[in-house]
Amino acid sequence: MKKLEQIYEGKAKKVFRTDDPERFIVEYKDDATAFNGQKKGTILGKGSINNRMTNLLMQMLEKHGVPTHFVEELNDRETVVKKVEIVPLEVIIRNISAGHFASNYGVEEGIVFEHPTIEFSYKNDDLGDPLINSYHALALKLATKEEIDTIIRLSFKVDEVLQEFFLTVGIKLVDFKLEFGRTSDGTIILADEISPDTCRLWDKDTNEKLDKDRFRRDLGNVEDAYQEVMSRLLAKSAEK
Numbered sequence: 001m002k003k004l005e006q007i008y009e010g011k012a013k014k015v016f017r018t019d020d021p022e023r024f025i026v027e028y029k030d031d032a033t034a035f036n037g038q039k040k041g042t043i044l045g046k047g048s049i050n051n052r053m054t055n056l057l058m059q060m061l062e063k064h065g066v067p068t069h070f071v072e073e074l075n076d077r078e079t080v081v082k083k084v085e086i087v088p089l090e091v092i093i094r095n096i097s098a099g100h101f102a103s104n105y106g107v108e109e110g111i112v113f114e115h116p117t118i119e120f121s122y123k124n125d126d127l128g129d130p131l132i133n134s135y136h137a138l139a140l141k142l143a144t145k146e147e148i149d150t151i152i153r154l155s156f157k158v159d160e161v162l163q164e165f166f167l168t169v170g171i172k173l174v175d176f177k178l179e180f181g182r183t184s185d186g187t188i189i190l191a192d193e194i195s196p197d198t199c200r201l202w203d204k205d206t207n208e209k210l211d212k213d214r215f216r217r218d219l220g221n222v223e224d225a226y227q228e229v230m231s232r233l234l235a236k237s238a239e240k
Contacts, residue, residue: 001025001080012050012197021083022184026051028077032197034216036128043215043222048076049230050195055079056233057162057194064161066154067189069181084181084191088123088142089132091151093159094175098200099213101175110207116159118152123179150188151180158190167204169232174200196226 001018003025008015011033016025028047033040051073058070069081094101097111120137121129132140134148143151155178166173176199179192192198196211203210209217210225 003078012047013193018080023071024081024083025074026079026081028079028193032212032215032222034212036125039216041215043226045223046197046226049226050193050197051077051079053195053230053233054193056237057165058190060165061158061161061190064157066157066161067187069189069191081191082181082183082189084183084189086123086179086181086191087147087151087188089137089148089151089180090121090123090129091155091178091180092119092121092175093117093155093178094119095159095163096172096174096200096202098174116156118155147182147188154180154188154190158194162194165236166201169236170204171210171229171232172202172204172207174202176200196229201229 001020004017006014006016012029012031014027018025028051030042030044030046032043055070055073058068062068069084071080071082073079094117095113097107098109102109120132122132123129137143137148158178163173180188181191183189199211201210210229214222214225
């Protein structure tokens with residue numbers, strides 16, 4: 001497969017066309033941003049870790065019936081993915097209170113919910129990715145009712161599978177962000193990434209933060225935290 005021109009560059013990834021019109025190549029960067037791009041930095045090795053971790057988890061999710069954009073890992077930083085049109089809805093699943101949930105609703109971090117919560121935000125940097133509900137999404141024609149139902153169903157399935165898996169490596173899945181895309185035939189599939197950039201991950205025993213909150217909150221040892229998550233995942237996958 002031949003890598004052609006770059007068609008997109010975001011905060012964490014670049015996307016390239018290929019000689020197959022139904023395939024893109026995603027390249028993961030070490031750049032780090034927070035607070036809608038207001039804070040910027042570099043996390044050495046992040047691109048490689050996020051690429052490999054995303055691919056491992058997406059392949060696992062496929063085995064549990066969640067369709068994803070993953071096709072083939074090319075190298076440490078590049079992966080072939082299915083061409084999709086991204087649905088401009090960010091989906092946030094929360095299992096434990098943290099981050100914006102805690103600050104917005106005046107509760108402490110660390111409250112374990114009886115049932116996971118789901119939120120949508122409108123994927124629009126200029127507007128600051130505002131929170132919206134499914135009725136807003138329909139009014140803005142961001143997705144159809146059927147697509148939203150599919151996204152909700154798949155998101156909770158992802159949560160179920162990932163929560164169980166992360167606990168086997170001693171990590172709590174606190175909350176995470178997902179994005180979905182439409183393939184050329186209109187099928188909704190999981191896209192983007194699953195990594196310490198997009199998930200809050202706490203050590204099961206100590207509640208030590210093992211994710212991008214270490215960068216957001218200037219906690220230090222950011223690279224070590226990302227590497228720790230990857231090491232645990234690789235050790236677990238080597239058992240199989």
